[in-house]
Amino acid sequence: MAKTGQTSVIAVSDPAALAKAAADRITARIVANGGRVAICMSGGSSPKQLFELLATDTYRSRIPWDRVHWFIGDERFVPADNPLNNMRMARQAFLDKCAPPANVHPILTDTADAEEAARRYESELKSFYGADRLDSTRPLFDVVLLGVGPDGHTASLFPEYPAVEETQRWVIEVPKAHVEPFVPRVTLTLPTLASCREMMFEASGAGKRAILTRVLDGEDMPATRARSQGETVWLLDKAALPENFRA
Numbered sequence: 001m002a003k004t005g006q007t008s009v010i011a012v013s014d015p016a017a018l019a020k021a022a023a024d025r026i027t028a029r030i031v032a033n034g035g036r037v038a039i040c041m042s043g044g045s046s047p048k049q050l051f052e053l054l055a056t057d058t059y060r061s062r063i064p065w066d067r068v069h070w071f072i073g074d075e076r077f078v079p080a081d082n083p084l085n086n087m088r089m090a091r092q093a094f095l096d097k098c099a100p101p102a103n104v105h106p107i108l109t110d111t112a113d114a115e116e117a118a119r120r121y122e123s124e125l126k127s128f129y130g131a132d133r134l135d136s137t138r139p140l141f142d143v144v145l146l147g148v149g150p151d152g153h154t155a156s157l158f159p160e161y162p163a164v165e166e167t168q169r170w171v172i173e174v175p176k177a178h179v180e181p182f183v184p185r186v187t188l189t190l191p192t193l194a195s196c197r198e199m200m201f202e203a204s205g206a207g208k209r210a211i212l213t214r215v216l217d218g219e220d221m222p223a224t225r226a227r228s229q230g231e232t233v234w235l236l237d238k239a240a241l242p243e244n245f246r247a
């Protein structure tokens, strides 16, 4: 179990076990928080099995849906009904079945451009948080769920991109992604993602092993810089686990 402020790696057997481990940790965090809960979800394909699990009777009955608010760590600047839209996948997998609509906070992409979408989401986060500055003693999120891309990006923070260095803005636009899908993005910045009780990376499959080896060796890239002010946990399945973590 990770200690506060440290990173730990938890290895499980396969993607199904990974989804269960993530669902159990998220549910535990939600139940432990007796009040309003904020979960920031990752985009991409990795969390799909986890999201679908949250809609099953086991988790659906354990989660106090009226107290939980769902945010997204980054969004592709495409319409809400576009298959590339990250929040669309979460809505279809579980949010539309389980969460009160007012508790679902998408990055709105019906704005003039990605910069306007970023400004609006930053304003929504500040309003939800109740302040314009993040206080390290009062995290914005209970859980931040993240993935890792083949180049070491996380959310839409790509290596060498200015957005990685941003420390003042909570949400920022990325004019053009250099990995699929090549569309403008809107992403939370590292300080905003760090404002959480637990940051949980979820990665599975042999295709992730190479980049995970570099990240967990500490090579400087966005996925390495992303760190919770609380616990940071890497949830991996055996296929993704780097050699030097294998017993």
Ligand SMILES: O=C(O)[C@H](O)[C@@H](O)[C@H](O)[C@H](O)COP(=O)(O)O
Binding pocket: 042, 043, 044, 045, 046, 047, 074, 075, 076, 086, 146, 147, 148, 149, 150, 153, 154, 155, 156
């Ligand atoms: O919008 C996105 O694409 C995600 O936020 C991105 O950071 C994703 O988490 C990684 O690229 C891993 O993607 P997979 O889970 O599909 O491997």
